[in-house]
Each structure stands twice: as structure tokens, then as C-alpha cells.
Amino acid sequence: MESIRVSLPDGSVIEAPRGTTIGAVATRLSPRLAARAILGLVDGAAHDLSYPITADAAIVIADETCPEGLEAMRHTAAHIMAQAVLRVFPGTKLAIGPTIENGFYYDFDKQGSFTPDDLERIEAEMRKIVKEDFPIAREEVPVDEALRRLSDEGEVYKTELVEELAAHGEQTVSLYRQGEFYDLCRGPHLPRTGMLRAFKLLNVAGAYWRGDENRPMLSRIYGTAFANKSQLDEYLRLQEEAARRDHRKLGKELDLFSIHEEAGAGLIFYHPKGAALRSAIEDFWRSEHARRGYEYVITPHIAESTLWTMSGHNDYYRENMYFLSIDEKEYILKPMNCPGHILIYKTRTHSYREMPVRYCELGTVYRYERSGVLHGLLRVRGFTQDDAHLFCTPEQLKGEITGVIDFAVYMLKSFGFNEYEIFLSTRPEKSVGSDENWERATSALREALDSRDLAYSVDPGEGVFYGPKIDIKLKDALGRLWQGPTIQVDFNLPERFDVNYIGDDGEKHRAIMIHRVVLGSMERFTGCLIEQYAGAFPVWIAPVQAKVLSIGEKHVGYAREVADELASRGFRVETDLRNEKIGHKIREAQLEKAPYMLIVGEKEMKAGTVSVRARKGGDLGSMSLGQFRDRLASDVESRSCADV
RNA sequence: GCCCUCAUAGCUCAGUCGGUAGAGCGCAUCCAUGGUAAGGAUGAGGUCAUCGGUUCGAUUCCGAUCGCGGGCUCCA
Numbered sequence: 001m002e003s004i005r006v007s008l009p010d011g012s013v014i015e016a017p018r019g020t021t022i023g024a025v026a027t028r029l030s031p032r033l034a035a036r037a038i039l040g041l042v043d044g045a046a047h048d049l050s051y052p053i054t055a056d057a058a059i060v061i062a063d064e065t066c067p068e069g070l071e072a073m074r075h076t077a078a079h080i081m082a083q084a085v086l087r088v089f090p091g092t093k094l095a096i097g098p099t100i101e102n103g104f105y106y107d108f109d110k111q112g113s114f115t116p117d118d119l120e121r122i123e124a125e126m127r128k129i130v131k132e133d134f135p136i137a138r139e140e141v142p143v144d145e146a147l148r149r150l151s152d153e154g155e156v157y158k159t160e161l162v163e164e165l166a167a168h169g170e171q172t173v174s175l176y177r178q179g180e181f182y183d184l185c186r187g188p189h190l191p192r193t194g195m196l197r198a199f200k201l202l203n204v205a206g207a208y209w210r211g212d213e214n215r216p217m218l219s220r221i222y223g224t225a226f227a228n229k230s231q232l233d234e235y236l237r238l239q240e241e242a243a244r245r246d247h248r249k250l251g252k253e254l255d256l257f258s259i260h261e262e263a264g265a266g267l268i269f270y271h272p273k274g275a276a277l278r279s280a281i282e283d284f285w286r287s288e289h290a291r292r293g294y295e296y297v298i299t300p301h302i303a304e305s306t307l308w309t310m311s312g313h314n315d316y317y318r319e320n321m322y323f324l325s326i327d328e329k330e331y332i333l334k335p336m337n338c339p340g341h342i343l344i345y346k347t348r349t350h351s352y353r354e355m356p357v358r359y360c361e362l363g364t365v366y367r368y369e370r371s372g373v374l375h376g377l378l379r380v381r382g383f384t385q386d387d388a389h390l391f392c393t394p395e396q397l398k399g400e401i402t403g404v405i406d407f408a409v410y411m412l413k414s415f416g417f418n419e420y421e422i423f424l425s426t427r428p429e430k431s432v433g434s435d436e437n438w439e440r441a442t443s444a445l446r447e448a449l450d451s452r453d454l455a456y457s458v459d460p461g462e463g464v465f466y467g468p469k470i471d472i473k474l475k476d477a478l479g480r481l482w483q484g485p486t487i488q489v490d491f492n493l494p495e496r497f498d499v500n501y502i503g504d505d506g507e508k509h510r511a512i513m514i515h516r517v518v519l520g521s522m523e524r525f526t527g528c529l530i531e532q533y534a535g536a537f538p539v540w541i542a543p544v545q546a547k548v549l550s551i552g553e554k555h556v557g558y559a560r561e562v563a564d565e566l567a568s569r570g571f572r573v574e575t576d577l578r579n580e581k582i583g584h585k586i587r588e589a590q591l592e593k594a595p596y597m598l599i600v601g602e603k604e605m606k607a608g609t610v611s612v613r614a615r616k617g618g619d620l621g622s623m624s625l626g627q628f629r630d631r632l633a634s635d636v637e638s639r640s641c642a643d644v
Numbered sequence: 645g646c647c648c649u650c651a652u653a654g655c656u657c658a659g660u661c662g663g664u665a666g667a668g669c670g671c672a673u674c675c676a677u678g679g680u681a682a683g684g685a686u687g688a689g690g691u692c693a694u695c696g697g698u699u700c701g702a703u704u705c706c707g708a709u710c711g712c713g714g715g716c717u718c719c720a
Contacts, residue, residue: 105715113648205715206647213717217647220715248713252655261693261711317720336720370645370718371711379719464720483719490720515720552677579677587681601679611680619680 103224133194299340551601
């Protein structure tokens with residue numbers, strides 16, 4: 001028989017008959033390896049152990065410690081779950097069951113829904129299937145046979161998937177069988193169900209078939225699987241820890257903000273401490289904009305619908321707007337700041353010599369968001385965008401974009417943010433503007449990212465209809481992504497409002513407009529910031545920078561003096577003068593996550609000092625008030641994000 | 645908007661197989677005047693989310709609404 005050369009990770013090469021399987025190679029190398037093996041990487045592509053190697057290739061035998069192996073394990077867990085569901089609830093139809101980051105899910109069409117009790121029953125059945133240790137076999141079948149078998153069983157969703165594969169020119173599809181169960185699947189999978197070790201079903205959720213809200217609502221079960229129980233437990237522990245950083249929980253505990261049923265969902269009330277935090281962010285924001293040639297503007301919260309008809313919002317954004325009717329006139333609560341900035345720009349002509357014009361505003365907007373999408377501070381109906389609109393010439397576009405990217409990255413860095421991902425969204429199917437403009441703008445965005453060596457992924461067709469954009473998405477405690485900073489080029493509004501400038505030829509030219517935010521919105525950014533620091537904010541933005549704790553009644557006056565002195569220098573200070581033991585006051589201040597506690601009693605009063613205790617550093621001993629003031633001032637001025 | 649879950653004191657939660665409710669923390673008052681993560685006592689505080697239905701009787705069972713949470717969809 002003809003032989004092929006198989007090269008291995010250690011550099012060695014073995015000869016094997018053509019068509020030998022990955023599993024056979026593994027067995028030949030080591031029975032122990034073969035027993036643990038899940039799949040093989042053939043020239044980098046993952047395949048089952050049963051896959052025949054037909055040409056010279058580089059092979060890596062993989063178990064669940066490598067990403068491909070773990071993914072196969074999770075995928076098999078999804079199949080075992082589906083098998084269990086069919087056993088426990090016969091007649092349930094299968095939709096799709098892929099792996100996702102950290103786990104897997106499977107969508108089912110079942111009469112009625114799954115309850116938490118059902119999950120336990122399904123889990124128990126899954127353990128049985130694991131114990132039964134079925135071999136998992138791949139079977140390649142012609143499309144029409146697959147269709148016949150699936151439709152015989154009434155698997156309408158699977159049938160649809162195969163039809164789609166056929167429409168894409170596939171002649172055969174692969175089925176994976178384990179015991180009485182089989183499923184349409186590309187694979188690869190574990191060799192046997194008995195190899196699934198540590199798994200857990202997590203929760204049930206609704207999901208539309210194919211993500212289309214006009215199609216049936218299915219029941220999705222989420223689960224996860226790991227190489228062993230300790231890794232699974234560790235994952236679950238980390239999830240619990242993340243939940244403790246939840247900004248909604250901390251917002252309540254730290255008295256930062258609240259949401260009220262009687263006022264409406266998605267509307268934020270900032271308490272004094274939340275407002276202090278936000279103001280600290282805003283003060284920094286304003287000064288950074290002033291430094292970069294932005295001009296601060298303020299525009300009204302409502303405007304007549306005429307304006308929104310001109311801008312196109314009345315047509316394109318109608319479902320998201322709030323309407324007010326007064327004296328037979330219709331007003332709209334602003335969902336965006338752009339039209340207002342354009343009105344300001346257009347109050348006079350602009351020479352090319354003064355371009356670019358950069359207007360910025362902390363503009364509060366209101367958007368009707370569907371009830372199911374609201375989420376703490378991260379998705380709300382009323383929010384303040386840290387907005388700006390740049391009007392520039394075509395030649396200036398790239399420079400402006402680069403400037404904004406640098407600005408956004410600088411802002412994130414200033415707040416110690418490193419959990420984010422960058423996306424470039426290109427032209428969607430429905431769009432306005434010329435090919436030339438789109439190309440120019442998209443490459444300007446791309447070149448700006450490349451010139452800064454920023455890693456990004458492309459979202460093809462995900463741009464807005466008026467232009468391409470760059471999104472920087474922030475991660476929350478649970479790893480979910482939320483759009484923060486965004487830079488959007490707009491070809492539409494300048495046309496609609498005839499936004500222009502006078503060129504060196506004395507003629508009018510169309511200005512290009514860039515919408516951008518460098519934080520996102522104050523709400524979303526604050527929410528992410530709370531989770532980033534688990535409420536223990538850096539000194540420069542902490543709502544309370546120092547808390548003065550008096551030992552006894554006799555020291556109340558001195559404690560007040562200390563607090564007043566610091567407050568008069570612009571520091572945010574609180575006092576705790578209650579008749580409580582010092583240990584109690586310290587405990588509370590610590591739970592409130594105040595960066596510094598100043599303990600004042602007999603000693604300090606006589607010596608004019610304060611005893612300082614830092615949030616992280618603990619007891620720092622006593623120092624003069626002046627020394628402490630300098631320390632605080634240096635923390636604030638350096639805007640250090642390190643804990644104290 | 646859709647699917648599922650949940651809703652009891654300011655907060656975190658028990659509880660009631662249908663007979664109008666409890667704890668801890670917090671708060672108030674009093675005692676204690678205390679030196680680096682919880683001193684003690686007493687007390688106030690609830691239309692058990694809202695509106696309907698079933699029932700002799702509903703916080704409990706059923707339905708609707710509002711809202712929270714997990715997803716899906718959406719996100720100019």
C-alpha cells in the first residue's frame with residue numbers, strides 16, 4: 001500500500017499507509033495519548049479521530065486542554081443535552097446547538113417551556129448518557145437522503161438547514177450518531193460520550209429561529225463544559241465574583257444612582273455620590289476637549305418636528321423618538337445632538353481657513369428603547385452623550401479621524417480602561433452617498449487604525465446608512481460588549497442641511513461631518529467604570545476622596561475643621577461624627593470604598609495631625625494635615641488609577 | 645416587542661399546603677466615650693408591586709398590567 005509522511009509537533013516524521021486515521025496515528029504513538037485524544041489538527045484543521053489522512057500532513061493530536069479539543073467537548077455536550085431532551089420530552093424538535101465563548105447552547109421547539117426542574121432532569125439524563133458511553137460516529141450522507149430522514153422525523157428546522165446547505169451547492173452532509181440519537185453537524189466531536197466530564201446546564205432563554213423575530217420563538221438552554229470539575233467550579237466561581245461587581249448592585253450599595261418605577265424604566269437618578277463621580281469625569285472631559293481645539297456648545301432638549309423632518313429622523317428614527325404636542329405644534333425630545341450643532345454651524349459662512357470646526361456638548365438625549373433591552377446604566381432611555389461633531393474638508397478627514405482615535409484611546413487609558421475591542425463597520429446594503437465617498441471614508445478609518453497599530457475586526461456591512469464607522473466596545477463584568485466610543489463619518493446630513501464651507505477658489509464646497517463620542521455616554525461609561533473598579537474608584541474620580549472619622553465627642557470640632565480645610569481646597573470630603581466605636585466607623589468607610597480615612601482623636605487634635613488609613617494600604621500612621629493634603633493633591637493631579 | 649424567571653420593611657432575605665407576616669442590617673431613643681473591619685438595650689417601620697377573578701376569607705391560587713433579572717431581536 002502506498003504510504004504517506006506524517007510530521008508530528010516534536011519534528012519527527014512517521015510513515016503510514018495512505019488513509020490511516022488520526023486515531024490510528026495516536027495509538028501508534030502512545031496508547032495513553034490515544035485514550036485521551038479528542039481530535040487531530042491536520043495542517044491546522046480540526047478533524048475527528050476517525051478522519052483518514054490521505055496525503056502528507058502535519059498532525060497534532062489534541063485533547064481537551066487545547067481550544068479545539070475543548071470546543072469539541074462542548075459541542076458534544078450540546079449533542080448529549082439534545083439527546084437527553086428528546087428522551088425526557090419526546091416530540092421536541094431540534095433547531096441549532098453551537099458552542100459559544102465559555103460554553104454552548106441548543107435551541108429546541110417544545111410544547112410549553114423548560115422549567116428549572118426540567119434542567120435538573122435533563123442534566124440527570126445527560127449523566128446517564130455519559131455513563132452509557134456511546135461511541136460517536138460520523139456519517140457522510142447525500143443531501144436527499146438526509147432530507148428524507150429528517151423530514152420523516154418531522155425535524156423541520158434541521159430540514160431547513162440541510163436545504164440551505166444544498167442551495168449552497170453541498171452534495172453531502174455529515175451526521176453524527178451516538179446511541180439512538182443523531183444530529184446534523186459539521187463536527188468534530190468527542191470519540192465517545194463517556195469522555196464528557198464536567199458540565200452544567202445554566203439557564204433557559206427564548207430565542208427566535210434564525211434570529212428572526214417574525215419566526216417561531218424557541219427555547220434555548222445554555223450550558224457549559226470543562227476539562228474537569230475543578231475548572232468548571234473555578235469558572236462558576238469567577239461568574240459569581242463578576243456578579244458581585246455588577247454596577248446595578250454596587251450602584252445601590254454605594255448610593256450612586258437609582259431607577260424608579262413611578263418615573264419610568266430606563267431613566268437614571270444620580271444621587272449625590274453618583275453625580276460627584278460623573279462630575280469628576282465631566283470636568284476632565286471638558287478640559288481635554290478645550291485642549292484639543294473643541295468648542296463647547298449647549299443645545300435645547302426639544303425642537304419642533306420641522307427640524308427632525310429636515311434631518312430625516314422623523315422618517316428613519318421615528319420609532320425611537322418621544323413626541324410632545326403643545327399649541328398644535330409638535331415637538332420632539334431630542335434623540336441626537338447633530339441637527340442642533342448643524343444649526344449653530346450654519347449661522348454663518350465658514351472659510352476653509354477656519355476648518356475644521358469642532359463642536360462638543362454633553363448632550364442629553366432620549367430614545368425609546370424596547371423594554372426588553374434596558375439594562376441598568378448600560379442601556380437606558382435617557383442618557384448624556386459626550387458628543388461632538390467635526391466639520392472638515394475632504395483633505396482633513398483622515399487627520400481628524402486619527403485625532404479622534406488617539407483621543408478616544410487616551411480617554412480610555414486615562415480611566416485605566418483596558419477591557420475593550422475595536423470594530424470597523426463598512427457599507428451596508430441600504431446606504432446613501434457615492435462609492436467614491438464611501439471608499440475614501442472607509443480607507444481613512446482603516447488607515448487611521450493601522451497607523452496606530454490598533455487591533456480591530458471588520459464588521460462587513462454593519463456601518464450605518466450614512467457612512468462607515470469605528471466602534472470601541474467596552475466589556476462589562478460578565479464580558480458582555482457595549483458600544484462606547486464611536487467615530488462615524490456622515491455623508492447624509494451635510495447634504496440634507498447644505499452644510500458647506502468656502503474654498504480657496506471662492507466657491508462653496510460640501511463639508512464632511514464626523515459624529516463622535518470618546519466615552520460613549522455618561523451612563524454607559526459610568527456603569528462600565530463601576531464594574532471595572534468594583535466601586536473602588538481611583539482617588540481623582542472617587543465620589544468621596546477622604547472620610548474624617550472622629551474617635552469621641554470631644555474631637556468632633558477638630559474633625560470638622562479638618563474636613564472643612566480639605567473641602568475648601570476642592571477635595572471631596574465626608575465626616576462620620578457619630579457616637580460609634582472607631583472600629584465600626586472604619587468598617588463602614590471601608591465598605592463604602594473611601595480611598596482615605598482620617599482618624600482624629602485626642603493625639604491628633606493636640607498635635608494638629610491626622611492618622612491616615614488607606615483603602616488598600618491600611619494604617620499609614622499619622623501625618624500633618626499639610627502632608628496629607630499634599631498626598632491627596634498629588635493623587636488627584638497625577639490622575640493615578642492605582643489603588644491607594 | 646418576544647420567551648422564561650422573579651416581585652414580602654429603606655437594604656438583604658425567611659415565611660404563609662388560603663385564615664392579613666418574621667430575621668439580620670439600617671433608622672430613632674437611651675446606656676456606654678470607645679484608638680484602626682460590627683459595644684449593649686428599647687422602639688418605630690409592611691395595602692406582602694398594581695388592578696381584576698376564584699373563595700366565607702387571597703400576601704398565598706388564576707388572569708392582566710407595571711417593573712426587575714436572563715436571553716432573543718433591535719440599537720442613527
